[in-house]
Amino acid sequence: MIIQLHKLQPAYLSATHLNQSEVWQHDLTFTAPEGILLWGPSGQGKSSLLRILFGLEGKYTGEVRIDGQFITSQAHRIWPKIRNRKLSFVPQDFQLFEGESGWKNLDYLPLVAEGIDRALLQQWSERLGIDSLLDRTPETWSYGQRQRFCVLRALAKPFQWIFLDEPVSHLDPESSRNTLDLILSECERRQAGWILTQQTPDSTLPIGRTLRV
Amino acid sequence: MIPMNTRNGFGQGRRTSLLPRSSKSGRGRQIGLALASTIGWILSLAAFQGFIDIRTLLQSDDDWFRDGLIFINHDVRLTDSIGVTSTNVSPKSLAKIRAVPGVSIAEPILRNHFPAAVQMGGGPIPAISSEVFLEAIPPELLSTGHEDWSWNPGDEIVPILIPRQFLNLYNFGFAPGKGLPPVSESTAKKVRFRLITYPYNGDAPVFYTASISGFSDEIESLLVPVSFLTYANAEYGDTATTGVGRVAVLLNDPDSKAFHKLLEDERLRAGKGTRENARLRILLDLCLAVLGTAGGIILFLNLLLFLTEAESLLADHRDRIRKLFFLGHNPTTLLRRLVGLRILAAVIPAIVGLVVLWWIRHPVATFLDESGIAIDPNPSPITVLAWFVLLLLANAWLLGRIRNRLLRLYR
Numbered sequence: 001m002i003i004q005l006h007k008l009q010p011a012y013l014s015a016t017h018l019n020q021s022e023v024w025q026h027d028l029t030f031t032a033p034e035g036i037l038l039w040g041p042s043g044q045g046k047s048s049l050l051r052i053l054f055g056l057e058g059k060y061t062g063e064v065r066i067d068g069q070f071i072t073s074q075a076h077r078i079w080p081k082i083r084n085r086k087l088s089f090v091p092q093d094f095q096l097f098e099g100e101s102g103w104k105n106l107d108y109l110p111l112v113a114e115g116i117d118r119a120l121l122q123q124w125s126e127r128l129g130i131d132s133l134l135d136r137t138p139e140t141w142s143y144g145q146r147q148r149f150c151v152l153r154a155l156a157k158p159f160q161w162i163f164l165d166e167p168v169s170h171l172d173p174e175s176s177r178n179t180l181d182l183i184l185s186e187c188e189r190r191q192a193g194w195i196l197t198q199q200t201p202d203s204t205l206p207i208g209r210t211l212r213v
Numbered sequence: 214m215i216p217m218n219t220r221n222g223f224g225q226g227r228r229t230s231l232l233p234r235s236s237k238s239g240r241g242r243q244i245g246l247a248l249a250s251t252i253g254w255i256l257s258l259a260a261f262q263g264f265i266d267i268r269t270l271l272q273s274d275d276d277w278f279r280d281g282l283i284f285i286n287h288d289v290r291l292t293d294s295i296g297v298t299s300t301n302v303s304p305k306s307l308a309k310i311r312a313v314p315g316v317s318i319a320e321p322i323l324r325n326h327f328p329a330a331v332q333m334g335g336g337p338i339p340a341i342s343s344e345v346f347l348e349a350i351p352p353e354l355l356s357t358g359h360e361d362w363s364w365n366p367g368d369e370i371v372p373i374l375i376p377r378q379f380l381n382l383y384n385f386g387f388a389p390g391k392g393l394p395p396v397s398e399s400t401a402k403k404v405r406f407r408l409i410t411y412p413y414n415g416d417a418p419v420f421y422t423a424s425i426s427g428f429s430d431e432i433e434s435l436l437v438p439v440s441f442l443t444y445a446n447a448e449y450g451d452t453a454t455t456g457v458g459r460v461a462v463l464l465n466d467p468d469s470k471a472f473h474k475l476l477e478d479e480r481l482r483a484g485k486g487t488r489e490n491a492r493l494r495i496l497l498d499l500c501l502a503v504l505g506t507a508g509g510i511i512l513f514l515n516l517l518l519f520l521t522e523a524e525s526l527l528a529d530h531r532d533r534i535r536k537l538f539f540l541g542h543n544p545t546t547l548l549r550r551l552v553g554l555r556i557l558a559a560v561i562p563a564i565v566g567l568v569v570l571w572w573i574r575h576p577v578a579t580f581l582d583e584s585g586i587a588i589d590p591n592p593s594p595i596t597v598l599a600w601f602v603l604l605l606l607a608n609a610w611l612l613g614r615i616r617n618r619l620l621r622l623y624r
Contacts, residue, residue: 056539076544076623084541095539106223108231110541118223157541 001067001086001160001193003030003053008062010048017044022211025062032160032193035184039201040213046197047092049213050163053195054089055079084111088159090150090167094138102134102149106156113158113190124152127182129175143170151179155186162187164196180205231537232530232550246522247562250515254566256508257603260501262570262596266588267497277374277429279356279463284322284432284484285310285476286459301456306479313472315465321457323349323442326450327413331423331435333406341387348434349442350461362426364441371408372426374436375401380428401425412449419449431484516607519559523551523615527622534622548612548619556608563604567597 005028009018018024023038024045030036038046051057052064055071055078064071066086071078083089097105106121125131128148133141141149147170154162164183168176184205187194201210285302292298302310302321310319325347332342355362364371377398384395396404408423429436462483464472476483527534537547570592578590 076620079538079623080541080543083539089539091539095536097533097536103223108537108540108542110543110546121223 001032002065003161003193004028004063004065004068005030006063006065008049008052008060008064010045010052010057011059011061013045021045021213023049023213028211030161030193030195033187033191034193034208035187035206036193036195037201037203037205037207037210038195038197038213039199039210041199044213046213047165050089050091050165050195050197054087054163055082085158086160088154088157088162090147090154090162090164092165092169094146094150096138096146096149098138101137102130105138105149106134106153109153109157111158112156116156121152121156124155124182128152128179144172144175147171148175148179151183155183159190159192161193161195164194166197166199169198231542231547232526232533243558246515246518247558249511250559250562251565251569253508253511253515254563254600255569256504257512258508258566258570258592258596258600260505260508261599262574262592264498264501264505265593265595267501270588276356277359277362277427278350278431279354281464281467282354282431283462283464283467284459285462285481288480288482290480299456301458302460302481304457306481307457307460309475309479310460310462310472313469313475315469315472316462317465318351318354318461318463320351320354320461322459322461323439323446324458325410325442326446326452328411330409330411331406332409333404346434347437347442347445348432348459349437349439351439354461354463362438364438364444366444369422370405371421371423371437371441373408373423374432375425375428376432376434377428377430378433398428402427410445410449413451414449416449433484512603512607516559516611520611520614523611524618526551527615527618531622534619538623544616544619544623548616551619552612552615556612559608559611560604563600567592567600570596 005023005026007025007027009024013024021040021044038049040046048057048060052060053066055075058072058075066082069078071082097108102125103118122131122134125134128151130141130145130148130152133145133149138146138149147167151164151167154164162183167183168179171179183194186192196205197213201212203210287293287300287302289300290298293300307319307321310316328344329347330342330344352363362372362374380396380398380401387393388395402425405422405424408421410419410421412419466472473483475481534547538544574592575590578588581588
């Protein structure tokens with residue numbers, strides 16, 4: 001699956017920010033399976049880029065194509081298919097259904113990836129260290145637990161690209177490593193690409209490209 | 214509850230709803246809405262069907278004359294009876310009638326200037342002979358479809374229009390007294406009979422074959438085409454006979470004050486039938502309009518309540534819907550879930566309304582039939598079509614509004 005960016009520019013970034021960026025106003029092509037690290041200090045538009053690529057943000061100029069298809073027109077027809085089968089997202093605002101247990105939250109996925117069942121999710125949740133909270137509601141979870149649950153939910157659905165918006169920002173180093181290991185192993189198994197954002201370019205991950213946003 | 218149709222079922226126990234029912238939409242409220250909707254449908258459909266029934270009854274196939282036709286003549290007084298005054302409508306009076314605003318046509322009614330009789334016999338009709346009085350009105354006063362009601366010299370048959378009362382007198386007076394069977398209108402129309410004219414100059418009577426073209430409640434004499442009566446008067450009539458006895462008037466406003474004042478001033482009297490029919494029609498139309506408007510308003514308010522309810526559900530679940538869109542749920546799926554039960558709640562009262570109309574129409578038709586008014590015991594196809602179109606449009610509008618609101622959340 002190919003994602004193409006053509007002179008993409010969000011409406012609200014200053015010229016200084018745009019000129020420093022290796023993403024904004026550039027022509028880029030991301031082809032799965034590929035690992036991309038987007039880095040930059042806060043306010044440079046890292047989350048905005050992922051939100052644009054996931055169809056949640058519309059205030060930009062330039063073009064985005066997913067598998068050759070423009071994503072700006074007929075949004076309500078295009079995006080359900082793309083979000084259901086091609087993309088997965090771990091957002092910073094979690095998008096959880098408060099008041100409902102972790103398992104119930106997983107029930108809201110319209111489609112799950114082939115081979116994913118309750119036993120496998122239980123196994124992954126143990127690996128992520130959140131197995132004890134799946135029967136509890138998100139109000140009782142910490143930020144770090146919420147992040148890991150979002151990773152679990154993102155992995156449960158089909159995807160060819162997964163967007164990870166600072167997915168381990170609230171985690172300790174060991175939990176971070178476990179979480180990223182699980183993500184990368186699943187991406188490798190599914191031959192999927194990933195785009196991860198963080199504030200620094202340092203990483204021990206097997207990255208294909210590092211781009212400053 | 215709107216059931217969730219997930220493909221996973223990781224959560225155990227009670228199934229999760231994508232869009233739980235709004236706290237504002239309790240069962241009592243739903244029942245109230247359904248009842249109001251049903252009443253709205255019944256009122257609207259009954260009014261619409263009533264409108265069609267009245268139109269059908271008042272504008273039957275036998276409606277031979279244009280709307281607003283009135284026959285006028287003088288009131289008969291003692292001085293008329295002893296020959297001091299005349300019952301003829303003078304040319305001056307006729308001119309005054311024509312000058313009244315709202316009178317578009319005022320033409321003398323022709324009458325026979327020779328003795329005439331009809332003679333029937335054979336088939337289901339027993340032998341009867343009677344002197345008759347013939348009249349003819351200008352063809353421009355006949356309703357659409359009857360303009361060609363005419364006779365030409367040499368034509369085999371003289372078409373005649375008969376007061377319906379004549380047939381009633383026969384069926385309910387003459388026939389039972391003689392032990393004869395009653396005759397329907399359609400049978401009577403098939404019978405040929407003799408129209409006998411007795412020339413005023415004493416020549417031998419001339420026989421014509423006549424046939425009943427139709428029946429009317431608005432006339433009091435036998436009506437023949439103007440062409441026949443003009444011809445017969447010229448051939449057999451008393452050339453000295455002059456004067457206009459009756460006038461046919463086409464009056465646009467049946468309640469015209471100027472016209473009725475003129476009648477009073479000129480000692481004229483109008484046949485009540487048409488005027489009363491017009492008034493009755495206006496009154497009935499008004500009643501039905503009130504009934505229909507009430508039903509329409511109830512339906513419209515009901516539709517608005519449905520919309521409000523759907524919108525409150527959307528507002529209550531705005532955040533939830535955005536999250537469902539984030540996870541990849543299709544707006545169409547959510548729309549289906551959102552309006553599915555509401556459409557059902559809108560359609561069931563409509564169906565119940567139509568069924569109730571059907572159900573109550575049979576006893577009403579039987580009751581009216583006993584009173585001599587025949588209506589179809591089933592609702593008219595136009596009513597059913599109107600019901601379907603209204604139902605379709607109302608729900609399409611509702612669906613469109615909810616869809617727009619839902620898609621707005623997608624952006």
